[in-house]
Amino acid sequence: MASAPTGEYDFDLFTIGAGSGGVRASRVAAAHGAKVAVAEEHRVGGTCVIRGCVPKKMLVYGAHFAEDLKDARNFGWSTENATFDWITLRDNVLKDVERIEGAYTNTLESHEVTIFKERAEITGPHEITLASGKVVTAKTILIATGARPRMPECQGAEHAISSNEAFHLDELPKKIIIAGGGYIANEFAGIFNEFGSEVHIVNRGDRLLRSYDEAVRDRLLQISTMKGIQFRFNTTFEYIKPCSEGGYFVKMSDCDEEKADLVMFAVGRVPNTEGLGLENAGVELGEGGEIKVDRFSKTNVDHIYAVGDVTDRVQLTPVAIREGQAFADSVFGDGEPVAVDHSCIPSAVFSHPPIAAVGMTEGEAKNQLGSVKVYLSDFRPMKNVLAGRNERSLIKMICDGDSGRIVGIHMIAPEAPEMMQAAAIAVKAGLTKEDFDATTAIHPTMAEELVLMR
Numbered sequence: 539m540a541s542a543p544t545g546e547y548d549f550d551l552f553t554i555g556a557g558s559g560g561v562r563a564s565r566v567a568a569a570h571g572a573k574v575a576v577a578e579e580h581r582v583g584g585t586c587v588i589r590g591c592v593p594k595k596m597l598v599y600g601a602h603f604a605e606d607l608k609d610a611r612n613f614g615w616s617t618e619n620a621t622f623d624w625i626t627l628r629d630n631v632l633k634d635v636e637r638i639e640g641a642y643t644n645t646l647e648s649h650e651v652t653i654f655k656e657r658a659e660i661t662g663p664h665e666i667t668l669a670s671g672k673v674v675t676a677k678t679i680l681i682a683t684g685a686r687p688r689m690p691e692c693q694g695a696e697h698a699i700s701s702n703e704a705f706h707l708d709e710l711p712k713k714i715i716i717a718g719g720g721y722i723a724n725e726f727a728g729i730f731n732e733f734g735s736e737v738h739i740v741n742r743g744d745r746l747l748r749s750y751d752e753a754v755r756d757r758l759l760q761i762s763t764m765k766g767i768q769f770r771f772n773t774t775f776e777y778i779k780p781c782s783e784g785g786y787f788v789k790m791s792d793c794d795e796e797k798a799d800l801v802m803f804a805v806g807r808v809p810n811t812e813g814l815g816l817e818n819a820g821v822e823l824g825e826g827g828e829i830k831v832d833r834f835s836k837t838n839v840d841h842i843y844a845v846g847d848v849t850d851r852v853q854l855t856p857v858a859i860r861e862g863q864a865f866a867d868s869v870f871g872d873g874e875p876v877a878v879d880h881s882c883i884p885s886a887v888f889s890h891p892p893i894a895a896v897g898m899t900e901g902e903a904k905n906q907l908g909s910v911k912v913y914l915s916d917f918r919p920m921k922n923v924l925a926g927r928n929e930r931s932l933i934k935m936i937c938d939g940d941s942g943r944i945v946g947i948h949m950i951a952p953e954a955p956e957m958m959q960a961a962a963i964a965v966k967a968g969l970t971k972e973d974f975d976a977t978t979a980i981h982p983t984m985a986e987e988l989v990l991m992r
C-alpha cells in the first residue's frame with residue numbers, strides 16, 4: 539500500500555476537509571514525506587473544534603455553575619449576588635475556538651501542508667477543482683468532509699436553528715423547543731435549562747438515546763424532568779411560523795399551536811457527499827449517502843479513501859482521528875497497513891448529569907451471549923447529599939455469565955465520562971469482574987463503586 543512521491547501529480551495526497559480526520563491524516567502523511575494539500579470550505583478544525591465537541595463542552599462547563607452556585611449554599615458559601623452574562627461566555631468560547639483553529643492551522647503549515655481555504659470538488663479520477671477555479675491533481679485523494687445537521691422537511695423548517703447556530707446566539711431564548719432525542723438534543727437541553735430557558739424536548743420516537751442502556755436512559759429522563767425539562771414523545775412537527783412580536787408559532791402533532799422563542803433541530807447528521815463530484819471518479823455510496831469503505835478506509839476506487847463522519851461508521855472525533863492516522867500510516871508509512879478496530883468504543887453524553895458507556899447494553903448482551911450477569915450500583919453521590927440535591931447516580935456492569943469477562947459498563951453520574959475512560963481500557967483488554975474485585979478502592983470516590991459492586 540506504500541505510495542512514493544511521484545512527479546506525475548501536483549500532490550501525493552489531496553485531502554478534502556480539514557476537520558478531525560482530515561487534519562490528522564494530512565499531518566501524518568506529510569510527516570511520512572508525502573507532498574500534501576488540504577481544502578477546507580469553512581474553518582480549519584472542522585465540526586469538533588468550530589461547532590461541536592469543544593465549544594459545546596465549554597458551554598456545559600458554563601452551564602454547570604448554575605447548579606454549583608445553588609449547591610454551594612449548603613457548603614457555607616453565600617452566592618446571592620451571582621449573575622450570569624451569556625454574551626461574556628459566548629464571546630470567550632468563540633475566542634478560544636479561534637485560538638484552537640490557529641493551532642490546527644499552524645500544525646498543518648509546520649508540516650508543509652498546502653492549505654486551500656475554499657471548497658473542493660472531484661472533477662476526474664485524480665483531479666480536484668477548487669471553488670476559485672484552480673485545478674490540481676493528486677495521486678491519492680482522501681475525502682474527510684464530515685457530516686451536517688439533518689433538517690426535517692416540515693413547513694417553516696428554515697426558521698429553526700441547528701447546533702451550528704446555537705453557539706452564536708445574541709440572546710438566550712426564554713423558551714426553546716428542541717427536536718430530537720439523541721446526544722446533541724440532550725446536551726443542549728441541559729445547557730439551556732441551566733441558563734434558565736424553558737426547555738421542551740420533542741421526540742418523534744418513544745425514547746431518548748436509543749443506543750444507550752435502558753437503565754441510564756431512564757435515569758436521565760427522570761433527573762432531567764426533575765430539573766424542569768419537559769419531554770414529549772411520539773410527536774412530530776407540522777409547521778413553524780414567525781410571530782410578528784418575535785419568536786415563532788409552532789404546531790406539533792400532539793397539541794394546538796404554541797409559542798417559542800427558538801426552535802432547534804437535533805435530529806441526526808447527514809454525511810457530506812452532495813456536490814463532491816464523487817460520480818466523476820466512480821466512488822460508491824451507501825443507502826444513507828455515506829461513502830462505503832473497507833477496513834482500511836479505502837473506497838471502491840483504489841486511490842480514493844474516506845475517513846470520519848462521511849463514512850458514517852461511528853460519528854465521533856477520536857474515531858475520525860484514528861481512521862485518519864491509520865490511513866496515513868497505511869498509505870504513506872513503511873509498515874503494514876493498519877485497520878481501525880471499531881469495537882468497544884467508549885462514548886459520553888454531556889447531559890446534566892452526564893452519561894458514559896462502553897460495550898454492550900444489557901439488552902444486547904442478553905441477545906448475543908448465552909448467560910449474562912448484571913451488577914448495579916444505585917447511589918446518591920456524597921456531594922449531592924450535602925448539597926441537598928436528590929439525584930441518584932447509577933453504575934451498571936454487564937458480564938459474560940460463563941467467563942466473568944466484562945462486556946459493558948454504563949454510568950450516569952457526575953464525572954461519568956472521566957471515570958469511563960479508564961474503565962474502558964479494562965473492558966477493551968478483556969478483564970473480568972474478578973480483576974475489578976481484586977483492585978483496591980480509592981476512597982471516598984464515586985469511581986470506587988466500580989470495584990465494590992457485588
Ligand SMILES: Cc1cc2nc3c(=O)[nH]c(=O)nc-3n(C[C@H](O)[C@H](O)[C@H](O)COP(=O)(O)OP(=O)(O)OC[C@H]3O[C@@H](n4cnc5c(N)ncnc54)[C@H](O)[C@@H]3O)c2cc1C
Pocket residue numbers: 554555556557558559560577578579580581582583584585586587589590591592594656657658659682683684685701722810814845846847848853854855856858
Ligand atoms: C454539536 C456537536 C457536538 C459534538 N460533540 C462531540 C463530542 O463530545 N465528542 C465526540 O467525539 N464527537 C462529538 N461530535 C462529533 C464530532 O464533531 C465529529 O465526529 C467529528 O468532527 C468528525 O470529524 P470529521 O473529520 O469526519 O469531519 P468534520 O470535523 O466535520 O470535518 C469536515 C470538514 O470538511 C469540510 N468540508 C466539507 N465539504 C467540503 C468540500 N467539498 N470542500 C472543502 N471542505 C469541505 C467541512 O467544512 C468541515 O470542516 C459532536 C458533533 C456536534 C455537531
